[in-house]
Amino acid sequence: MQGCCRPFRIDRLVPLTISRGQTRCLERLLVEVRHGGITGLGETGHVDTGHHRYSSQAVAAELARLWPQLEPYAPHQWQRCEPLLAPLSPPARCGVDLALRDWWGKSLGQPLWRLWGLDRQRCGATSVTVGLGSVEAVRQRLRQWFEQVHPSRIKLKLGSPRGLDHDRQLVQATVRELDRWPGSVDVQIDANGGWDLAQAMAMAPWLHDQGVVLLEQPLPAAPDDHEGYAALRPHCPLPLVVDESCWTLQDLIRLAPHVDGVNLKLLKHGGLSRTLLMARVAEELGLQLMLGCYGDTSLLNGAAAQLLPLIRWPDLDSHLNLRHDPFLGLERIQDVIRPGTAPGLGIQLAKPLPQC
Ligand SMILES: [Mg+2]
Incomplete structure (x- = not known):
């Protein structure tokens, strides 16, 4: 499979303020895996809950290191891919996991639910x-x-x-x-x-x-x-x-x-x-x-x-x-x-x- 991710920006309609501060716009990553003419999509990005923090840039860097390792495999080979995903941060793993699952559902012609x-x-x-x-x-x-x-x-x-x-x-x-x-x-x-x-x-x-x-x-x-x-x-x-x-x-x-x-x-x-x-x-x-x-x-x-x-x-x-x-x-x-x-x-x- 071939993988890539692209950064994009989203703006909130109404800024959201919580006990830790306010957010108006967020940087996100569109994750794509391609194999056999099917493209699986995933999304990830910055997460900060106070005691856990991950930036979009750090997540994108993790995924950039992952793609060459996944190249020998097809997206449905979860057990072979699993050891490569195990060391990822939760948001990096989320982006690629969603893209693999989306590809799987599309390859079978069925929604995941x-x-x-x-x-x-x-x-x-x-x-x-x-x-x-x-x-x-x-x-x-x-x-x-x-x-x-x-x-x-x-x-x-x-x-x-x-x-x-x-x-x-x-x-x-x-x-x-x-x-x-x-x-x-x-x-x-x-x-x-x-x-x-x-x-x-x-x-x-x-x-x-x-x-x-x-x-x-x-x-x-x-x-x-x-x-x-x-x-x-x-x-x-x-x-x-x-x-x-x-x-x-x-x-x-x-x-x-x-x-x-x-x-x-x-x-x-x-x-x-x-x-x-x-x-x-x-x-x-x-x-x-x-x-x-x-x-x-x-x-x-x-x-x-x-x-x-x-x-x-x-x-x-x-x-x-x-x-x-x-x-x-x-x-x-x-x-x-x-x-x-x-x-x-x-x-x-x-x-x-x-x-x-
Ligand atoms: Mg909550």
Whole structure:
């Protein structure tokens, strides 16, 4: 096989602010593998969750070193390719894994969800994300989402550097705004590790009283963060979900006794192959599954969407907040996202890639 990757830039429609800072534009990599007249596509790029950081340039350099080693093999020879992929960083592995899987599905003429026997009718509503900001900015973002997708689940970012009082104001403003909407809307909170244990213990029951249904990553990620979750859980009446804390199977096994769910992401775990494994192990450990994204286009979210039938809390909204998504093929009816029916990842390049 022949492989290559091309950098491209994407701009958010609305900049997203979380506890660690704000992002407006992101550099991404389109990964391609070619063999036998079929091209498999993958996407990867910069990831920074505070304690794990990978730049697009470093990921591109890893892939440039990989391509000559993969040349003797066909994309379906996973077992032979596996030792070459094993040393890669999770985002580098993600890019090539997606391209190999896309090639495989295309070579068989089937979408991946069908090859894995998954039921596409089981895809539930995705949450849409409202970042940190002023009370008025949060109200305005909620109204934009209402116009765009009529969401039934909102993920509100907390862990504001302005403190817990500001966090509480944002929750109250959100609840007041949603009371004016038709139908019921679930509110879940993602603090992105912005609280310490005492703050999380104070906030969890208060959030429950406000009608919030889920609490994600209240505590900072750390090698011993399972101790914090063990202490927090008896005081937390909401389902507790970890995101930044859980990158590997070892993290999953360490945290599983102390939380209720895990937010899976292809860039964190190294692509579809490993994320599917993580999902199945998490199910066996009794955890509920969320499936999330970073600043990803509909190519990476279209890949993640292949797993949506397994997911309790879909969280794949990043492509809906892009100024120019270069890809098409990911299906959406209001706030329900489904994987495409075309072979492989089901995603095509719709327009030329914006240059970095
Ligand atoms: Mg999160």
